[in-house]
Amino acid sequence: MNAFQRLIMHSGVITSTLLAGCAVGPDYRAPQAVTPAQWRTIHAASASTPTTLVDGHADLQQWWTRLNDPLLDALVNEAVAGNLDVATAAARVREARGVLREAGGALYPSLNATGGFTRFGAGSSAVTTGSTASTTTSTLGSSGPTNLFQAGFDASWEIDIFGANRRALEAARDSYDAAQWDRRTALLTLIGDVTTRYVQARGYQARLALARETAASQQETARLTRVRYQAGATSGLDAANASGEAQSTLATIPALEASYAQTVHSLAVLTGRTPDALIERMDAPANATPPVPAPALPVPRGVPADTLLARPDVRAAERRYAQYTARVGQAEAARYPRVTLTGTLSTSGTQLGDLARHSSIGWSIGPSVTIPLFDAGRLKAAVDIADAQREQYLIAYRSAVLTALTDVENASVSLAREAERTQSLQLSADAYGEAAKLAHARYESGSTGFLDVLTADRSLYSAQDTLIQSRVSVTTDYIALNKALGGGWDGDTDASVR
Structure with missing residues (x-):
């Protein structure tokens, strides 16, 4: 029986011992999340208010x-x-995948090849030491230099009797899963931020268009009022009020332009570009202001248990709890003996070709045991640390569950109530529009004073501007609800991640 056969035979014995071993420490059990059976129902304020939320899939x-x-x-x-x-x-994710492969490699034997060459002359005594064998050759009295070639293999295998390496592999696998869920969390956040910034930018464009249109109308009214004042048909007070109202509306435009530019800059950075990269694409063509994107209602929310499965932050928190559960076992296994099987095979000869034919062959195989006897409580403290970290991640998981449920409920309430508010604001804007038409007609006929016109125009502009802001809020609440439910990207971002 040659050396390799003996090594294989001993490996089989060790494998049987390994399979009989057990992994110390707690086994992972998924934490139970307490969730309501269904979301709180949002009832419409009246029969005329459209339903915004349903409990469908x-x-x-x-x-x-x-x-x-x-x-x-x-x-x-x-x-x-x-x-x-x-x-x-x-x-x-790629880093975690590399750590996982590294941890998996610790379960298998390692094999290294070694080689060496020594040349020594006559009258000398040479001791040649390779990485796998020690050979002493005396050349006293030889007539010339001598060559010595060496080659060999050495192998080692830590027998994972108490599961330290298996627990490390579990922890690495859970960490890899958590990193993948973190990536999905980043995607969910990114898509929500991009969509929100885009809707806000469209809202600022709509408000700017309204302000410019209103200011132009008010300037025309101020011009006509001055003409009437010069003709003696009205007072200087009306002309001053009309001019002041137009300038007041014009004063809102720079602030809206600044907010619009800042929002577009932020949107460009989210796409990985310089702040000014999207200005031209977002600018609306003349007389064609894009509408504020509006969601299709009602929005189905599903059930709370489904949300916990869809929310990547909750899934990541659960995987980290699993990771640190495995680390408790890893720390516990460090308190037990470690058994390592090592083996070497070496060959040497004076000619390179002799290594395979006429060479001296040496081999060795055997286990080594490391038993921790005294460490002043260091290993026990490591177990306590790992157990405390595990408890922290269990608390973090429970917190993530509560946060997810709260996010959905808050977004649901906001969306439902804002949709009601938008409907009321639309009726208000329609009424103020009619009032403004009547005020102008009565003023032209001399039936009312200019103050009524001024009040009606101011109320109309305020109602229309508030209506635009409410429509933006409805869409951003819709975005927040989808984020809270765990909606996100379902495609690939990087081929190297798959």
């Missing part, structure tokens, strides 16, 4: 496409491909 796949805005869809795709936070999350 939540369709979360590419939810932003239901806003029916091709430019928004394109920007989301560009952001997923170019955002730096998503790229960082993808790199962390």
